[in-house]
Amino acid sequence: MRRSRAFIPTAKEAPSDATLPSHKFLVRGGFINQQGAGLYNFMPLGKIVLEKIRAIVKEELDNALCQEVQLSFVTPIGLWERSGRSEAMGKEMLRIRDRHENEFVLSPTNEEAMVELVKNRVTSYKDLPLNLYQINTKFRDEARPRYGLMRGREFLMKDGYSFHSSVEDMVREFNLMEETYKKIFTRLGLDFRVVAADSGAIGGEGSKEFHVLANSGEDTLVVCEACEYGANIETIYESEEEIDALKAKSYDELQELKIDKKCSCGGALHFKKGIEVGHIFQLGTKYSAPLEAYFNDENGRTKPFEMATFGIGVSRLVAAVIEQNHDEDGCIWTKATAPYVVNIMVSNIKDTAQMSLGEELYKRLENSGIDVMLDDSKERFGFKMKDAELIGFPYTIIIGKELENGMVQVYERRTKETLSVDAKTVYAKIMELLS
């Protein structure tokens, strides 16, 4: 993309109500803008990031033999009445009426719809297991939406549902999804923890949450510094009385308290703040039994499906990446999530030598499949640097006055270090950095 043609309305000032870094920088960087309470528009940069995350999620799920579908966003109220969740979810479900006065719900989640989809279409144990997912808009009418993309009312979520002929097979899939989720978050370049969790309104037995570690997270986790153990503190309160005394304390107080308890591996336990970006549940027959979704087993017996469900907050991940990766100047995208990985900054576009080198590099990198931005805007050097830092390109090639000596600079956003490189070898250098 060329900066001179791009719709990237960056701003010096953040909206006064934004408190989180991700909210401030995503708005200032021209990624998103607010449409209403808990409602956000994605502008070109935000849309690219969202699609990149979505593509990685899809690729890993497809590798694990999950299949993507797309369920209707507007669903008849009857679907929710049959499962009893019309009542249970209450006002969080946004209800609307059509011209015939029929009542509908904007899907907050899709267990019912997915069970209905599979019911009577898969009727034999021979056709199991089956794992279907979608990456689609959800709407939850939160009492108080806040924190930008972190807790919106309308959001993009991947929700997956698996169907099995036995509990053992369901647990196998549950474990497979845990591994798949780890691959996804690792590929995204995130520092995360898998923790034992409370299963909340969805219900079911085994449940694990995936948290991106960030100071601004809304959840408090207890994590072991030595092994992989981690738990959401909500769960611990319920199961371990001795830590219950800490319940009333604030997070800051918690930080100062030493937990005498050691992890079973012997490592020390620490409190961390986390952003929940994934949640997997073992459902069993919680939905299949009441909705009468049955199959025949090898003995010809009719049984409800054993089910599990798997969620990833795709639009929340956009914010989570920034909560974990930013500094006072703006966003620091990971290589996998950056809207453009390389920014070629032509310091003075009136300088034909600078401009033609910029164009040449732009073409070469694009031909190599690199997502690259050519900053051919008329702005001055300082403005362009501030802009690049705010947007957060992982690398910026600075083509400026040093070109007279045949040199350009490679600026790394995360470290803010600048490396002087011969203009002739900068392409190879970038390819090396990106490999």
Added chain:
RNA sequence: CGGGGUGUAGCUCAGUAUGGUUAGAGUAUCUGGUUUGGGACCAGAGGGCCGAAGGUUCGAGUCCUUUCACCCCGACCA
């Protein structure tokens, strides 16, 4: 859902206690000039139904009523 707050230029905000010329600033935008390695400088220009609807008044951004929207604290919540 309880409690509190805010709506004035694209954005960030003054102005409202005590009603009174033509509603301001910064920033952004446009023109021209000077600049050209860290959001530059000078000069000029455009941009407003003061959230909306009623009311009081000779006169309302300012006072009253209603309403809508957004935000903050809490409760709730994948």
